[in-house]
């Protein structure tokens with residue numbers, strides 16, 4: 227039997243993080259085994275099929291296309307080698323409490339005009355708001371994302387330190403937005419991306435106006451064939467790079483000798499390696515896969531953390547086009563603040579907090595979908611509960 231002289235690394239989790247880690251390690255010459263407990267890779271971004279419908283289970287908003295492009299470029303590839311991307315126009319549709327609706331145009335000037343219709347003078351303010359948001363976005367994407375996050379000092383960036391007051395960095399997102407705009411509809415439009423972070427706009431730093439830059443300037447995109455194309459592409463790349471992917475492989479323990487991880491136990495088998503990369507939820511890895519002496523935090527620490535809220539999602543396949551619905555629909559039919567207080571402060575499960583209606587192509591109608599225009603909605607009413 228021939229043994230490889232390469233160092234072996236086990237990656238736990240086949241979501242985007244695990245797949246990205248596995249690709250990076252394999253391209254640097256490591257022998258990589260990726261263990262995924264589900265039957266398919268993709269993690270929260272995986273899909274399932276039922277009765278001829280394919281459902282993307284998690285993400286539906288493809289934002290920041292440059293991040294994906296940069297990832298594939300690291301391996302001499304491009305997104306277009308794996309899937310076709312289209313910028314959606316309009317980006318999404320919003321229904322307001324008063325029954326009115328607004329389609330958010332991809333074109334910035336057109337959106338600016340919509341803002342002006344709602345609040346006179348808001349056009350130039352939007353320019354200013356977004357130019358600040360761009361500074362935050364650029365610093366975050368060019369610098370922060372590459373930091374190991376071992377210390378807060380890593381995030382003391384010269385541009386941000388010098389401009390902290392102008393960029394309103396010590397303020398909350400909701401205060402920051404209200405310095406520019408008053409109209410409740412504009413505020414809702416700007417605050418909804420922050421809800422993606424699983425937090426209240428009033429408790430989220432103004433730094434996150436970078437999300438508005440991503441939304442408005444960089445746009446909402448759609449991979450032809452559905453969001454599952456991303457996981458498929460990353461899985462394909464991993465295999466091309468030589469990663470061995472094991473699905474239905476549930477890791478029950480990380481084996482540690484002294485201060486060194488020496489492998490994992492999965493499905494009652496032992497996999498030896500020189501290092502382990504855990505790309506599953508941190509709390510799960512620490513509390514369930516590692517013995518107490520090796521944990522950074524105890525149970526009490528985790529009990530006192532504010533976890534992102536969970537949501538109950540209904541995947542509903544509909545075999546016809548539903549009038550009035552676009553690819554992405556947001557229903558701002560109830561007060562954000564009230565909902566956020568119920569979820570985060572009072573820890574109440576809200577009966578219905580409708581965030582979006584997702585939709586997906588129906589495979590049986592795939593020929594109709596070829597031009598990327600006709601979609602068959604599946605509805606998803608997000609009911610956000612306490613974690």
Ligand SMILES: Cc1cc2nc3c(=O)[nH]c(=O)nc-3n(C[C@H](O)[C@H](O)[C@H](O)COP(=O)(O)OP(=O)(O)OC[C@H]3O[C@@H](n4cnc5c(N)ncnc54)[C@H](O)[C@@H]3O)c2cc1C
Pocket residue numbers: 238239240241242243244261262263264267268269270271283284285286287288289475476477478505506507510539
């Ligand atoms: C409903 C929903 C909607 C979302 N919408 C968007 C969106 O529109 N746009 C966007 O950008 N993001 C969105 N997100 C967030 C995005 O999906 C996640 O940030 C991303 O998928 C996280 O990837 P990850 O690899 O870090 O984690 P995960 O996807 O959770 O991957 C972790 C993997 O580890 C596996 N695993 C866990 N424990 C073990 C174990 N013991 N042994 C083996 N395997 C294990 C899991 O099965 C999983 O496959 C959404 C998320 C959800 C849930």
